[in-house]
Amino acid sequence: MVSADEDAGGRPTLEAVARRAGVSRGTVSRVINDSPRVSEAARTAVAAAIDELGYVPNRAARMLVTRRTDTVALIVSESQDRLFAEPFFAGVLRGVTTALGATEVQLLLAMAQSAAERARLHRYLSGQHVDGVMLLSTHADDPLPGELAAAGVPLVFGGRPAGGGFYVDADNRDGARQAVAHLAAAGRRRIATIAGPPDMSPGVDRLAGYRDALAAAGLPADDALVATGDFSEDGGRAAMRALLERRPDLDAVFAASDPMALGALRHLKDHGARVPADVAVIGFDDSETGRHTDPPLTSVHQPLAEMGGRMAEMLLSRIAGAAPEPVILPTRLVVRASG
């Protein structure tokens, strides 16, 4: 019965490795943590012992003393429209897990739907249980970011946050500009837009890009050509109806989300318009939605997975003490049809 050689689960401890390698616990610890103050001989012996024993460090014990958790959280403040949040979320998540897969850092995932959950999450995250937090789809009135920042938790936002902070975003403004420039180059002159909610940065930025392109093309800005939707298909339908009432002569539409573009397309078809002969429609690619429409939808592509990867990298560098610049990733127009 060798004491302290294995834990209650039967797994070998540092002690066991030390004994086997003929060194002290301290030395084993140094090897594991890549300390430079270890002789090559010791390093080799320890490595061998670790290998033979199948030793895996106990995270809890390490956390207790280092106060690092090697865990980061991704929080989705899921109060937004499902349509907008879900495919977006999956893409970003893929990027995050891939980036983290190259490290020893684990990902904790949580959705903050109700106020109660948000409170629990606040307590949990403020309690030194994670090294940092990534926030996705936060609303301007969400108290969580402020609370976490106040608690000193390193934070990174997906999408430009209202209150400032470290973030990764897609170049929404330029994407919208490209879309509208494309329409203008195709000879469209009365280009309408279905904008997103004015209290969300993608909504605001994409509208700005629309205006940029109009100005660059020398086309007049007409408020009658601007309607607002909530990123959903129904919102797109309603906005399209409103636009047609105000400007039945419009010849193109840039919708600030694919679902809205889809709604617009459907409303147009229901009323006998030919797409894109009569009206060209372009969306903004929050998802795969546009690929499944008939015909497939031309839309602005944003690199979701890369955004996720950059968020993870940025958070890691924040945790390491750096103060990285915001990252704004390029978007580009993917021409499929209808536009």
Next chain:
Amino acid sequence: MVSADEDAGGRPTLEAVARRAGVSRGTVSRVINDSPRVSEAARTAVAAAIDELGYVPNRAARMLVTRRTDTVALIVSESQDRLFAEPFFAGVLRGVTTALGATEVQLLLAMAQSAAERARLHRYLSGQHVDGVMLLSTHADDPLPGELAAAGVPLVFGGRPAGGGFYVDADNRDGARQAVAHLAAAGRRRIATIAGPPDMSPGVDRLAGYRDALAAAGLPADDALVATGDFSEDGGRAAMRALLERRPDLDAVFAASDPMALGALRHLKDHGARVPADVAVIGFDDSETGRHTDPPLTSVHQPLAEMGGRMAEMLLSRIAGAAPEPVILPTRLVVRASG
């Protein structure tokens, strides 16, 4: 300078609470862990102290002694087709997080894409770092499940696993049966199917349901009416082409996934068939895909979020030592059009 009253992060410790409540650390611990051996007076005093101090237990310290982590992992063996995996995944994930949101259990998320990642994950998960694991979209040849089981890690599968085990699945067979029964009831007589891969349980089960319904309707089973796809849209297109070559007189198709149904529809339209007048098409709803097609697709709905929730519940009960029965959730046909 009061020693041991707060940790390095400035947060109060058990010791601080004990001092404030005028009891010992042991008593505070008992209160926190709902031990019955505590007087009402002590309980009240401790509760008050916890409240005033804003005390949150240190997880690492607790884990170290209890050897429980209060963390479960969701692993996605993402070697499958994106189309099939992604929306499916998002739906299940939603259910998992919701179910876990009601508990103190945290969710660790990982994707095992490469062999290297799989190995790391194996080491990590076998190392007492999580209390249990949920596995999604595992292939029959994936070594991870076996390794984890061998390491004594409680496991729950999403979808019926090849090798047996605890799992939650949708009633794929009955869903397929409903779809085909619906087509038969509408007077279709030469009903083809685009089946899924024969090495995946949804593929097998949905094909069985197709055959069930044919038999029940007294329709002959004809192998020429069965083609196989890989759940993707392109697979659906190819299968549809093959079916039409063999049986140009077919009058309906049940596709074992929405993307395949979409591919079938597109192939049909490209060749001038009217849908559903000439051919009725029904899919299997792994996602929202069918909603975006034009016209929207009739398909079999599976309760993704509920599957996730049940998986989480099942895992928790496994961890508690129970041996729950497999759960097979009902599916139902959602009639939209084309079918």
Next chain:
DNA sequence: TTGAAAGCGCTAACAC
């Protein structure tokens, strides 16, 4: 019912 005390497995001074 409660307090005292012994660790859980590890890291990080500190001494050599």
Next chain:
DNA sequence: GTGTTAGCGCTTTCAA
């Protein structure tokens, strides 16, 4: 370069 040792904050006997 290495060993020794003192905890990290908590749970859990064991006595009282």
